Amino acid sequence: MTGLRTRQKADRKRRILAASTQLFRSSGYRHVRIEDIAEIAEVSVGTVYNYYTTKGDILIAIVAMEVEEVLAAGETLLATPPAGMREALQALISHYYNHSLNYLSKEMWRAAMALSIEAPLTPNGVLYHQLDERLRAQVQALLASGQAQGEIDAQMDTDALGDLLFNSLNMMFVEFVSDDAMTLKALNARLSRQLDAMTQVWTSAAQVPA
Amino acid sequence: MTGLRTRQKADRKRRILAASTQLFRSSGYRHVRIEDIAEIAEVSVGTVYNYYTTKGDILIAIVAMEVEEVLAAGETLLATPPAGMREALQALISHYYNHSLNYLSKEMWRAAMALSIEAPLTPNGVLYHQLDERLRAQVQALLASGQAQGEIDAQMDTDALGDLLFNSLNMMFVEFVSDDAMTLKALNARLSRQLDAMTQVWTSAAQVPA
DNA sequence: CGTTAAACTTGAACCTGTTCAATATTTTTT
DNA sequence: AAAAAATATTGAACAGGTTCAAGTTTAACG
Structure with a gap:
């Protein structure tokens, strides 16, 4: 049986995260004070700092949950990609986008990105960057698989693309x-136009001899 | 003749900016306190806030000087671009990169980017974004001119590219x-590989029939 | 010049993220 | 089950960006 202390610790950490998520979404990350989180989580301010080293650390924990979910969905998609590289890329990336506001508001994303840029060497910044790299690797893996199947010319540098x-x-996600006025639809449309431009290249290489 | 008050104002603003630039570069943006700036500029803390609405505002003023310079150089390059789209793009973008540490340290850039992302609606954030858009327009203008001269296939969506x-x-500049360990050389090499991958597309469309 | 109004400067006070010495609780040892 | 050790909690104190009421300097006017 788990000790009392162990159970209390897990419970407190959960309460702090739940209180933070709720408050960040309703009042905005900036506006929420550690004191507010402590009150709802029924702990003291000092205790919040026992579980998360900074306010930003709490935010990044929420971001990580979000990104882990889309990474998992991405793995599934990579295993059985839709037909056509253009469509597969669109499906993968649109999923990233469409899922992004499930746990986080735009304001929370801004704060998280600002944190990761301003302090890249803190545990926060490092974790955020690692998540980004895993997303990048998925996009590259999809292109590589398309090349392996002959959909993309063998000479193309798919890693660079x-x-x-x-x-x-x-x-584009940063933008x-x-x-606040930009919709997911507008974001996907912008992506779509870029994918068109990129794939135009491959198809023109294949179809439009000089 | 300019009034005494007008002269003193201009002088104080200049002193605050000079003190800030010096301190930000030597000690890092984060580490510098408004009190330090005030002391070197020989004004009080409150006066600093009369001239710049926030600490970040001072930083963005320095960023703006830097970006205006590369924009001007970009205009010159656009007027007489080097031969070959690949080389012209490389020249333009490398200039952006190579000029970037003239006034600002990496730490200052990080702080400025974090600011512009976290608070996009402040005067700071808006200004930063506008500078970015002007840089984007230069890259697009260069591609459009290449297309006008027949270097890029007419069907290509150069705005999207x-x-x-x-x-x-x-x-890549954010990264x-x-x-701190990444050199300008490594950055330019990464750019170069992407430009190769992009232009491979155009040249393959022109040279490698299906 | 003296007086009044306008503009500017000042630094103490405020706010909120973070730290840490004192206190309390749980676990281990005897 | 008492004592000792280990581990956590707590809130007051600290730090630095920001605000603002009071004071000072410059300009405008008679």
Whole structure:
């Protein structure tokens, strides 16, 4: 049987995370004070800091839950990709986008991104960056599999193209969360146009001789 | 003749900016306190806030100087681009990169980017975003001119390709300043590989019939 | 010049994330 | 089950960005 202390610890940590998620979504990350979280979680301010090293650490824990989910869905999609590279890429990336506001508000994403950029060497920043790299690897893996099946010319540098595409989808996501008025539909449309432009290249290489 | 008050104002603002630039570079943005800036600029803390609404505002003022310079250089390059789209893009973007540490340290860039993301609606955030858009427009303009001269197939969506490329170069710059160990050389090499992958597409469309 | 109004400066006070010495609780030992 | 050790909790104190009421300096006017 687990000790009393162990159970209390797990329970407190859960309460702090639940209180934070609730408050961050309803009042905004910035506006929420550690004191508010402590009150709802029924612990003291000091205790919050026993479980999470900074306020940003709590936020990144929530981001990690979100990203782990889309990574898992991405694995499934990679295992049985839709027919056609254009459609497969769209499906994968749109899923990233469409899932993004399940746990986090745009304001929370902004705060999380700002944190990871400003302090890349903190545990927070490192974790955020690792999650990003795993997403990038999925996009590259999808392109590589398309090349293996002959959908993309063998001479193409799919790692570089995947890098290019991932950087762009990531930056578009930054702009999406930076603009409260921008809809998911508009974001997907922008992606779609870029995918068209990229794949136009492959198809034109295959279909339009000089 | 300018009034005494007007002269004193301009002088104080200049002193605050000079003190800030010096301190940010030597001690790091984070580490510098408004009190330190006030002391060197020979004003009080409250006066600093009369001239710049926040600490971040001072930083963005420095960023703006930096970006205006590379924008001006970009205009010159657009007027007489090097031969070959691949080389012209490389020249333009490398200039952005190579110029970037003239006034700002990596740590200052990180702080500025974090600011612009976290608070996109503040005057700071808006200004930063506008500077970004002007850089994006230069990349797109260069591609459009290449298309006008027949270097890029007329069917290609150069605005979308420029969008894609700019997003990526911007994200690579974020990663560059997020990693103190990364050199400009490594950054340019990464760019170069992406440009190869992108232009491979155009050249393969022109040279490698199906 | 003296007086009044306008503009500017100042630093003490405020706010909130974070730390840490004192206290309390749980576990282990005897 | 008492004592000792280990582990957690707590809230007051600290730090630095920001605000603002009071004071000071400059300009405008008679």
